[in-house]
């Protein structure tokens with residue numbers, strides 16, 4: 226039942242109470258349950274942004290499939306990029322349970338009316354970037370997404386469980402690739418360090434703006450959509466990554482990064498939030514290229530969608546006859 230149905234004030238207040246109680250008990254809201262319009266809109270925004278990120282995220286890594294250094298690396302990269310497509314599809318399906326279609330969401334993406342993660346607007350300049358994306362970008366994604374397995378909206382949380390399992394494999398393949406390169410030549414080690422230097426700050430920006438500048442966090446946490454704030458997850462990611470960098474033999478490009486025994490966490494420098502805002506507004510190094518590519522793929526696929534619809538119509542008619 227939605228608010229547009231002719232519910233009396235008393236019925237509406239009973240529905241609201243039931244919704245609030247479900248959230249308070251940390252139980253799940255399911256597609257047919259009543260939900261406030263703001264909750265639905267927030268979920269559509271976040272799930273669509275997440276789905277778009279998975280699909281646009283195929284581009285920077287897909288760039289290297291034809292130039293992988295060995296058959297083994299090519300097979301791993303192909304599997305990973307295919308997994309990202311799958312994640313996009315689970316997420317679009319989760320969004321569809323909220324009354325929007327994948328077609329509408331794709332239109333909104335290519336018209337610039339919906340966002341995708343800032344990280345995918347940076348270029349991949351060497352094969353080491355495939356490893357760094359796996360280690361740091363998928364690592365940041367896991368940090369952000371494991372708590373989302375407990376998000377209050379059922380279809381989103383269930384999609385996240387499978388996504389996180391696959392992201393763990395992605396993270397490990399990235400780390401293993403970098404470890405292999407670090408055991409190679411000086412030139413390979415330099416490639417890894419150069420790649421980590423470029424991706425460290427953009428990876429920290431994936432968690433979103435600082436909490437005091439995050440307009441959505443408080444309400445999303447009250448509704449149990451988000452389980453942690455942007456800054457909490459960013460800190461968790463830094464603490465997790467520092468020992469991994471040490472084991473790998475690389476450094477992060479942050480002179481302020483050091484262990485703070487009192488806090489029991491690492492202190493670290495401030496990302497360039499002006500750069501983040503520019504990238505989110507569409508002015509990053511690859512924004513125009515990413516959207517142009519996505520638009521072309523969508524337009525090139527029009528005949529497939531038309532053929533599938535015509536086939537479905539014909540089958541329906543045959544069944545009727």
Ligand code: BYC
Nearest residue numbers: 275278279282341342343366430431432433439440441442
């Ligand atoms: N990039 O109030 P805030 C992956 C926007 S991983 C662009 O804190 P919220 C993958 C935000 O949308 C990446 N925009 O927002 C990995 C909002 O704008 P609007 C995808 C960003 O939603 C490897 C405004 O800034 N992961 O897919 O409470 C390979 C204010 O922010 C960013 C997810 O999407 C950003 N980094 O918190 C392949 C995870 N950060 O919409 C693929 C799910 C913020 O109000 N999403 N904005 O105009 C989330 O957890 C949350 O949406 C965020 C932001 C933590 C990202």
